[in-house]
Amino acid sequence: MSDTPSPSKLELRREKQMEALLAAAEARVRQDGVASLKARDLAADIGVALGGLYNIVADMDDLMLRVNSRTLARLGAAAAQAADGLPMTTRAEALDRLVMVAQTYLRFARSDLKLWRMLFETHVTSALPAWANEDQLRLFRHIAEPLSVIMPDLSPDALTVRARTLFAAVHGVVMLGLEERLVAVPLDRLDSEIDWLTRAACG
Amino acid sequence: MSDTPSPSKLELRREKQMEALLAAAEARVRQDGVASLKARDLAADIGVALGGLYNIVADMDDLMLRVNSRTLARLGAAAAQAADGLPMTTRAEALDRLVMVAQTYLRFARSDLKLWRMLFETHVTSALPAWANEDQLRLFRHIAEPLSVIMPDLSPDALTVRARTLFAAVHGVVMLGLEERLVAVPLDRLDSEIDWLTRAACG
DNA sequence: CGCCAAATTTGAACGATGTTCAATATAAAA
DNA sequence: TTTTATATTGAACATCGTTCAAATTTGGCG
Numbered sequence: 001m002s003d004t005p006s007p008s009k010l011e012l013r014r015e016k017q018m019e020a021l022l023a024a025a026e027a028r029v030r031q032d033g034v035a036s037l038k039a040r041d042l043a044a045d046i047g048v049a050l051g052g053l054y055n056i057v058a059d060m061d062d063l064m065l066r067v068n069s070r071t072l073a074r075l076g077a078a079a080a081q082a083a084d085g086l087p088m089t090t091r092a093e094a095l096d097r098l099v100m101v102a103q104t105y106l107r108f109a110r111s112d113l114k115l116w117r118m119l120f121e122t123h124v125t126s127a128l129p130a131w132a133n134e135d136q137l138r139l140f141r142h143i144a145e146p147l148s149v150i151m152p153d154l155s156p157d158a159l160t161v162r163a164r165t166l167f168a169a170v171h172g173v174v175m176l177g178l179e180e181r182l183v184a185v186p187l188d189r190l191d192s193e194i195d196w197l198t199r200a201a202c203g
Numbered sequence: 204m205s206d207t208p209s210p211s212k213l214e215l216r217r218e219k220q221m222e223a224l225l226a227a228a229e230a231r232v233r234q235d236g237v238a239s240l241k242a243r244d245l246a247a248d249i250g251v252a253l254g255g256l257y258n259i260v261a262d263m264d265d266l267m268l269r270v271n272s273r274t275l276a277r278l279g280a281a282a283a284q285a286a287d288g289l290p291m292t293t294r295a296e297a298l299d300r301l302v303m304v305a306q307t308y309l310r311f312a313r314s315d316l317k318l319w320r321m322l323f324e325t326h327v328t329s330a331l332p333a334w335a336n337e338d339q340l341r342l343f344r345h346i347a348e349p350l351s352v353i354m355p356d357l358s359p360d361a362l363t364v365r366a367r368t369l370f371a372a373v374h375g376v377v378m379l380g381l382e383e384r385l386v387a388v389p390l391d392r393l394d395s396e397i398d399w400l401t402r403a404a405c406g
Numbered sequence: 407c408g409c410c411a412a413a414t415t416t417g418a419a420c421g422a423t424g425t426t427c428a429a430t431a432t433a434a435a436a
Numbered sequence: 437t438t439t440t441a442t443a444t445t446g447a448a449c450a451t452c453g454t455t456c457a458a459a460t461t462t463g464g465c466g
Binding site: 035167172 | 342343371385400403
Binding site for chain 2: 444445446447
């Protein structure tokens with residue numbers, strides 16, 4: 001019943017090329033950050049001519065969006081795994097679950113630092129494709145669901161806004177903390193500060 | 204008793220050139236964002252040859268750092284003015300003051316959006332010059348002082364960390380909110396969400 | 407297999423961009 | 437005025453992303 005009718009030989013090759021390109025791009029970003037993504041390097045990595053890249057992706061922005069989509073998918077999987085199975089009936093349980101998701105966010109950002117940073121350093125000039133938005137929405141369920149138990153009086157609309165506020169707050173702490181600038185939260189205190197922030201905001 | 208002995212004719216001109224360059228750069232960033240800073244445009248703006256820019260600043264990174272320093276100075280002035288005169292003896296007063304500083308941060312970011320964004324979009328490849336760090340430290344006093352009244356049991360060290368956490372949290376909400384991506388806090392709710400966050404975290 | 411048409415791949419070329427530096431112009435000193 | 441030091445210039449360079457006419461490969465048909 002699969003409705004992908006004819007994976008023609010060309011389409012198969014295109015998928016291989018796309019996969020190789022995304023893997024090469026990820027490897028380079030992991031190593032040296034988003035600024036190190038050069039068209040010529042990537043073309044050499046996957047064994048096509050320079051112009052051949054533009055048979056696989058529309059341009060570098062398109063490539064970055066696709067890399068970001070993969071990263072978001074991994075982040076979503078990490079959040080899902082962290083929250084999976086944790087009970088959420090009482091307030092305290094929901095709060096624990098929320099803290100767990102926040103800690104998972106920090107852990108993910110630390111372990112995939114440069115790819116995670118890329119999520120926020122790529123600013124799209126044109127409008128985002130639809131699939132890029134769905135990636136983000138999926139993530140927010142891991143926050144909105146526990147939060148609805150913790151703040152049952154909020155309207156659905158207010159709850160959505162509050163979930164975004166909470167995410168943005170934790171995100172800010174992680175982001176500035178991992179920048180390691182002068183005025184950042186020290187790395188070895190990020191865990192406990194995020195724990196405090198989440199509990200203080202929701203308690 | 205001023206110990207700047209001889210503002211020689213050359214030095215005066217250099218100051219004029221530097222001022223003109225920074226003003227031109229600010230104007231361009233205000234209009235079109237940091238990505239629109241082009242060496243050739245700026246040289247034309249202030250009426251020097253392309254290579255002449257490098258007699259005024261070391262390179263584009265240097266220029267951006269100096270523009271950021273000016274922005275931070277304006278931000279600091281705005282925070283100082285907002286907090287100035289507000290009492291800070293009781294917990295409630297200190298909290299009000301903290302909320303006021305947070306709102307000021309949001310207001311500043313909105314009105315100087317592209318220059319404010321530039322503060323966090325410019326990555327320094329080399330080490331920051333000393334004067335760039337002092338700008339940041341000054342800002343934190345506006346948070347750490349009220350916070351010491353609100354959380355008197357924290358050690359000085361913990362207080363510093365907590366002030367950074369709080370700033371980062373508010374910063375995250377402002378940043379993601381002003382991005383206007385799909386999952387951001389709506390603009391017209393930013394004020395009240397920041398108010399909630401600050402009071403919830405400190406209450 | 408042999409051939410042609412269609413599609414794909416190639417890499418040279420183009421326009422931006424930041425930066426350098428020998429040559430020129432300007433200012434200071436003698 | 438002549439000489440020396442300094443500042444300014446702008447052509448040249450390296451490095452980007454992107455394009456596109458030409459070369460190559462692929463796929464069907466006799």
